[in-house]
Amino acid sequence: MPRSSLPRLREAVAGAAKIVSSKVTTFPSMSKALDPAKYYNNQELNWWARAIGCRTDELVAFTSLGNPTSKPIITAKQLASPPALRKSYFDYRIEAPVASLRTARAKNLYNKHEGLSDAFRNASSYLETLREKHYEEVIEALGEIEATLGQNGANGVDDLLTKNVDAYGKVKSLTKKVELLRQQAEENGPEPYLQFKRDEMDMRFPIYRHYALENWKNFDLIQLVDRLETLHVIPDTLPLLNPTQAVRIRFPGDRAYWIDPGRVLSTKVTKNPPEFEINNFSDKEDVYTILIVDPDVPDPAGDTFKTMLHYLITGVRASGNSPAPDFSDARVLASYLPPHPEKNSGTHRYCVWVFAHLEGKPLNVSGDIEDWSEILSGKRELSLEERDHFNIRSFQEFFKLKDVGAHLYRCKYDSETDNVRREFGLGTGNVWSRQRLQHY
Structure with missing residues (x-):
């Protein structure tokens, strides 16, 4: 390794360590760093070498010197960034051209303003x-x-x-x-916003809850309200909703991901209960009731559609500090019933509603209502007959619940539906057809 390049390597790596260590003192999550020595045979090591202006073998030789005062430190996000931006992470000298200048001519013409x-x-x-x-x-x-x-x-x-x-x-x-x-x-400050964009934030700090709220209002909330209205979840289930809390759902599996509202999913994916995330953007813990209904079940007797209750759980706790719900005190009033649309019944909407309890009190009823008393006491769950023709509006009014958030996914009859029916003992189901009328 040429002697002339060694001081430059020491300077660049020491500068990178200095930058990262200064961030670590203020923001602990920045301490999650990677040692480039673990990536000798990876393309990421080549990126690191180009970032500090040396060959890969030179960087390997330098790191093998084991100098503890200038140990290279780099985060995974920085390794994956474009070369120009990556170099700007480590070049702490103000004289370097800005990363947005891409051509050599632009860099040569760049002059820093006096006093900047x-x-x-x-x-x-x-x-x-x-x-x-x-x-x-x-x-x-x-x-x-x-x-x-x-x-x-x-x-x-x-x-x-x-x-x-x-x-x-x-x-x-x-x-x-x-x-x-x-x-x-x-x-x-630039650091909190940068960490929020990198998804490295700690929601216990108010600044990150503030960023999360603004981000939700600017995109996710708009998308949610649009899907609820265009797919007629409002007013088919509840007459109106003004969401104040973010609700996300995903289904467990090898490819578990947070789904967008209104996405059409396979019945194989939705056969297990979804995972929830509820964010009230506050450090206060709220108590929730979550239910899932399908308002698209055919009702031949009334020549219309009826609402089927697919899931009902109460006593769920969550806050902005910990959006992952706490189910330790939760009670399942109606076990999860997987989507199983009948053939030719169209695409079904599975509407997720999240209700907040007033003053954080659990659901409670007087002894006059025998059925709900038995269910809330844990003696039994709602039967399939009681789930049929479920009236979500009466349920909300009776228990005085406040609707604070919602979500939506859709399913239709597919190649996996019959397997789901057999697995959960849901019968064979009907095959619907529409009589064609002769128009004169």
């Missing part, structure tokens, strides 16, 4: 000062919350509600203020 570096440092210093100011206000608000709880002898916010309603309202207001201040302290 000073302006950048001043802007960074200002943002850091602003960040510290927000966190000082956070500490002040937290102290005020603690003092209010102490003055009223309350063990927590819920306990305060029973002792002093005015103080409870004050503490709730201060809690929201703390959440907002923590968000504002980080929202101007």
Whole structure:
């Protein structure tokens, strides 16, 4: 290895280590790094070598020196980025041309404006000062919350509600203020947004919940409402919905992925219960009831369609800190019934509705309603006859539930439907036909 290239290699790798180590001190998730020495025979190692301007064998020779002070550190995302951007990750010298300049002519013509570096440092210093100011206000608000709880002898916010309603309202207001201040302290920094885009965020921090909410509003919410309306889930199941929480579903298997609302799936894929993710974009934990209905079951007696209940589970807990639901206290009121459309019955909509419990209380009914009392007590589940002609609107009104989110997937009769019917003992099913009328 030429001696002249060794200092340049040391400088580039040390610069990369310096950049990553500075990120690690502030954001722990950046510490998930890869050692290029593990990728000697991979194309990723070649990318790394080109990024710091050397041959692959030179990089291998250099890493074999085992110098602990300049051990190459690189994240998987950086290894997979385009060469120009990858080089800009490691080139910490301000004199280097920007990564957006692709041609040699553009790079030669590039001249950094005088004073740009000073302006950048001043802007960074200002943002850091602003960040510290927000966190000082956070500490002040937290102290005020603690003092209010102490003055009223309350063990927590819920306990305060029973002792002093005015103080409870004050503490709730201060809690929201703390959440907002923590968000504002980080929202101007480049690192949180970069980590959010790389899906390396920690949802316990308000800034990431804020980014997740904005991202959901800008795309997923629009797509969901569009599918619910164009596929007539609204008003065929419920008359109206204003989603406030994000709901995602996927089905277990080798190719499990979060599905888009309205996607048509094979009955083989949907034969097992779906996995859910519910995000209320808050650190508060909510209690939910989740149900799945099919409003497209033919009803020859009424010459119309009826709604079949396919799944009903209550007592599910989730929050913005942990969108993966907690089923430890959940109760299944109606076990999952896999989609099994009958032949020639068209494409069926399987509508997922998520209801939030008021004040986080579990479902409860008086003893006058014997059937629901038995079901909620766990003595039995809803039978197939009780699932038939299920009225979702009456269910929501009776239990006083708030609809906060929804999802949708579709199935139709396919080559796997008969196998699903046999596996779950659902019978052979009907074959529907439409009588052709003669028009004169």
